[in-house]
Amino acid sequence: MPGPWSTVVDVKKRTARGVLLSTVCGLVLAGVPASVGASTDVDASGQITAPSAGASGAGDPYWPLDGNGGFDAQHYDIDVAYDFATGELTSVTTLRLRATQDLSRFNLDLLAAPDSVEVDGVPAAYRFESGHEVVITPATPLRRGESAQVRVAGRWTPAELSYAGESNWLADGREVVAINQPHMAPWWFASSDHPTDKATFDIEIEGPADVQAVSNGLLVSRTVDGERATTQWRTTSPMATYLAFFALGRYEIARGIRRGLPWYVAVSRELPTAARESSMRLMRRTPAITSWLIDRVGPYPFESTGGLVTSLGVGFALENQTRPVYPLMGSDALATVVHELAHQWFGDSVAVHRWRDIWLNEGFASFFEVYYRETHGGPPAQQWLTSTYGAAANHAPAFWRIDIADPGRDQIFSTPVYQRGAMALQALRHRIGERAFWRLVRTWVATHRGGNAGTAQFRAMAERISGVQLGAFFRAWLSAPRPPARTRANGLR
Ligand SMILES: [Zn+2]
Known part of the structure; x- marks a missing residue:
C-alpha cells in the first residue's frame, strides 16, 4: 500500500497546476479526500476534485521508482511461457487493483515495453518511460475506491534487461x-514493485512437457498438451513482488504434510548424482526446521513450506515466500536452510517498510542460525556474540562504520547488516532477558503478520515489552560508527 511519501508527491503534482493552491493543500493536510465523481473538476464547495496521476514510486529513497502511488495492488494473475531455445518470455499479467485516489493515470513497473494494455477489457493508452515505468491512461479515469483489472501483455528477452545496475535473469538452455x-x-x-504493496498471486507457467514448473504457494494443476505443459501455483497469503518466483527445469520432487502444513521440495536433476542426493536430504529437513521455528516464533504465516535447489550458478540463496531457492551448498548448508526458513516470518510475512530496514530481515535470519546451533549442541549464542565482538572490535573498523539501520542502497547486503544485525538481537536478548526477548519476537511477528514494519516500531515494541529504555542500546548497535562499549547496558556483560 502506498506510504505517506506518495501523499507528499501528490501534493507537489497538484500544486504544480498553480490553481487553488491553498485549497488543495488544505484539503490534503486536513486529510479530507476528494470524494466526488472522477469526471467533475470542482465540487459544490468549489474544491478541485479532478482525477490526478498516481505517483511513479512508493516513496522509498533507495529506489524512488519502485512501486507506484494512487492504487493498491490486490491480486496478480500471471501467465508466462518461456522458450529455452530463444530465451524469450511471453508474459500476460492481469492485476486487480483498487484506486486510492481519483486516478487519471497510473504506473506499473516493468523493464520492457509491453505489446498491449487493457483496463477492464478496454484498450488503454500507455507509454514506456525511464526503462522501468509503464504509464497507463485508462479510457475512463478510476474513482477512488474503485477496483479495476489491468491486463499487460508482451514478449521480450529478459536476459537483455537490466535495472539499477542489476542484470538478474538466470537461465541456461x-x-x-x-x-x-x-x-x-x-x-x-x-x-507495483515494492514490499509495501503486497498482493495474492496466481502464477501459471507454460514450458516443455518434460520439465517441471515450480513457484510459490500451492500447486493447483498441471495439464499437458502435446509437447507443452501448463502448471498453476496459487499464493493466498499477501506476498511482496520480489518474493514471487518461478523455476522451470528437470527436478526431483518430494512432498508431504507435517503438522497440517503441506511441504514441497525440488532438486535439480542437472546436478551430479552425489550433490543431488545430499541436496535432497537437506531439503527433506525443511518441514522439521519449519516446525522447530513454529515452536519458537509462533504460527507459520503461509499455506505451505518447501525449497528448491537449482543447478544454475546463483551466488546466493533467497527466501522466496513458502519456497526458498538455494544454490548447490557446501558445509554451511544447514545454517542456510535455517536462515531462509526464518525469513518466512522475518522478511516475508513481516516485510520491510523501507529497504533501509533490511537489518530486521537479515539480522533475525542470521540470529536464528546462531540460536539453532545453541539449541542443537553448539555453543550458547552469547558466547558467539562475545567472541565475534572481540574479534571485530579490535581488527575491523569498516565493520562498524556502516549505519545498519540506514546502510545505503549499495550496502543493503553487506556483512555488517547480517552480522551486526544478529549481534544486536543476541545483545538485546541478553540485555532484556529470555522472557521479554521471546515475548517480543512472538508479538512482533503476530502484530505485523502479512504487513510491513521498520526499526522505530521494533524499538518501541522492545521498550514496551521489556520496560527498558533502549534508545542508547539501539544507537550503539545499529548506528554508531564504532564498536559498542563492553557494558551490561549494551548486552555484553
Ligand atoms: Zn537472508
Missing part, C-alpha cells in the same frame, strides 16, 4: 529460475 532481491518482478511481470 535447460533451467530458468527467476529469483533476486530487491528486484526481480520487472523482468517477468508488470507490477
Whole structure:
C-alpha cells in the first residue's frame, strides 16, 4: 500500500497546476479526500476534485521508482511461457487493483515495453518511460475506491534487461529460475514493485512437457498438451513482488504434510548424482526446521513450506515466500536452510517498510542460525556474540562504520547488516532477558503478520515489552560508527 511519501508527491503534482493552491493543500493536510465523481473538476464547495496521476514510486529513497502511488495492488494473475531455445518470455499479467485516489493515470513497473494494455477489457493508452515505468491512461479515469483489472501483455528477452545496475535473469538452455532481491518482478511481470504493496498471486507457467514448473504457494494443476505443459501455483497469503518466483527445469520432487502444513521440495536433476542426493536430504529437513521455528516464533504465516535447489550458478540463496531457492551448498548448508526458513516470518510475512530496514530481515535470519546451533549442541549464542565482538572490535573498523539501520542502497547486503544485525538481537536478548526477548519476537511477528514494519516500531515494541529504555542500546548497535562499549547496558556483560 502506498506510504505517506506518495501523499507528499501528490501534493507537489497538484500544486504544480498553480490553481487553488491553498485549497488543495488544505484539503490534503486536513486529510479530507476528494470524494466526488472522477469526471467533475470542482465540487459544490468549489474544491478541485479532478482525477490526478498516481505517483511513479512508493516513496522509498533507495529506489524512488519502485512501486507506484494512487492504487493498491490486490491480486496478480500471471501467465508466462518461456522458450529455452530463444530465451524469450511471453508474459500476460492481469492485476486487480483498487484506486486510492481519483486516478487519471497510473504506473506499473516493468523493464520492457509491453505489446498491449487493457483496463477492464478496454484498450488503454500507455507509454514506456525511464526503462522501468509503464504509464497507463485508462479510457475512463478510476474513482477512488474503485477496483479495476489491468491486463499487460508482451514478449521480450529478459536476459537483455537490466535495472539499477542489476542484470538478474538466470537461465541456461535447460533451467530458468527467476529469483533476486530487491528486484526481480520487472523482468517477468508488470507490477507495483515494492514490499509495501503486497498482493495474492496466481502464477501459471507454460514450458516443455518434460520439465517441471515450480513457484510459490500451492500447486493447483498441471495439464499437458502435446509437447507443452501448463502448471498453476496459487499464493493466498499477501506476498511482496520480489518474493514471487518461478523455476522451470528437470527436478526431483518430494512432498508431504507435517503438522497440517503441506511441504514441497525440488532438486535439480542437472546436478551430479552425489550433490543431488545430499541436496535432497537437506531439503527433506525443511518441514522439521519449519516446525522447530513454529515452536519458537509462533504460527507459520503461509499455506505451505518447501525449497528448491537449482543447478544454475546463483551466488546466493533467497527466501522466496513458502519456497526458498538455494544454490548447490557446501558445509554451511544447514545454517542456510535455517536462515531462509526464518525469513518466512522475518522478511516475508513481516516485510520491510523501507529497504533501509533490511537489518530486521537479515539480522533475525542470521540470529536464528546462531540460536539453532545453541539449541542443537553448539555453543550458547552469547558466547558467539562475545567472541565475534572481540574479534571485530579490535581488527575491523569498516565493520562498524556502516549505519545498519540506514546502510545505503549499495550496502543493503553487506556483512555488517547480517552480522551486526544478529549481534544486536543476541545483545538485546541478553540485555532484556529470555522472557521479554521471546515475548517480543512472538508479538512482533503476530502484530505485523502479512504487513510491513521498520526499526522505530521494533524499538518501541522492545521498550514496551521489556520496560527498558533502549534508545542508547539501539544507537550503539545499529548506528554508531564504532564498536559498542563492553557494558551490561549494551548486552555484553
Ligand atoms: Zn537472508
